């Protein structure tokens with residue numbers, strides 16, 4: 226049985242600065258995967274349009290996020306790095322998926338519910354259809370693996386549902402055109418055009434929480450800048466934010482069980498573990514019994530040592546927009562080749578008349 230070629234796809238929205246959650250939950254792992262996999266990393270500017278209507282901010286943010294990708298270690302020679310809107314097939318496939326996905330599936334998305342708030346009728350259609358475009362991003366390249374933070378899990382489940390329904394609805398056509406890949410689904414062998422993508426969500430940093438409230442996710446949209454560490458923050462700011470991070474009065478526990486019910490402590494230990502490439506157990510072995518003041522000082526040193534070189538390189542790159550644009554242009558051209566080959570097959574599968 227043929228199988229899909231392993232391919233990684235992931236992306237981040239250019240809506241303001243990337244923060245430590247984006248870095249540990251996504252970017253740091255993307256960099257690691259470059260050596261072992263064929264990787265495509267996208268700055269998803271079309272997604273950002275659902276919440277960022279200011280054109281100048283969107284342009285600047287697209288370059289800044291690209292600078293963060295490169296500064297963190299994405300190598301545009303090894304991986305494809307591009308901005309989504311440059312490859313028109315993303316919107317074309319998203320339309321086909323809009324006709325596959327059901328409104329009920331979209332209405333159930335927690336991110337849509339959170340962002341749309343109480344006045345759902347007034348939310349944009351783009352916000353509702355967002356996960357369909359996300360599925361298109363991934364499946365346009367027939368990506369098999371998607372490294373993301375925990376908050377994207379539901380969107381990836383939906384991507385799998387869309388792939389499955391497409392494969393199913395068009396199974397005869399896929400078979401007769403000979404463009405499918407045989408896959409085992411339960412006891413049956415089906416011929417599918419799209420892989421059933423595997424999310425890659427693991428490790429101690431899949432859900433980094435706000436530094437001010439351990440029950441809330443660290444987020445670009447939190448009004449308090451003290452709640453997050455931005456990749457663009459200087460060493461002094463990082464140290465100050467960690468010093469001010471909310472904690473409780475107890476010492477650091479020695480065992481994982483001792484973190485139960487202590488969301489802030491758990492979060493800081495997770496950040497330490499992810500930055501140092503250890504498991505939380507190891508961090509607790511080293512710091513168990515110590516006070517937070519000591520632990521925070523060590524964490525600040527570690528965060529500064531890891532993030533400062535990235536911050537400096539980001540600043541250098543932001544000052545060279547022509548270089549950034551050339552990376553995105555080149556990445557876009559390479560992505561387009563794969564995108565067009567797949568989209569051409571999809572047009573044939575669904576019955577769009579072509580030359």
Ligand code: TYM
Pocket residue numbers: 234235236237238239246247248249250251269272358359362363371372373374375376377380430431432433434442443444
């Ligand atoms: P975005 O831009 O919100 O976030 C980018 C990546 O950062 C992860 N992340 C976190 N991880 C751990 N802790 C946190 N506090 C935290 N906050 C964010 C996210 O899980 C994500 O991996 N819908 C996506 C962008 C997207 C995409 C795609 C991703 C569009 N198309 C296709 C993968 C594949 C989003 O809004 O990510």
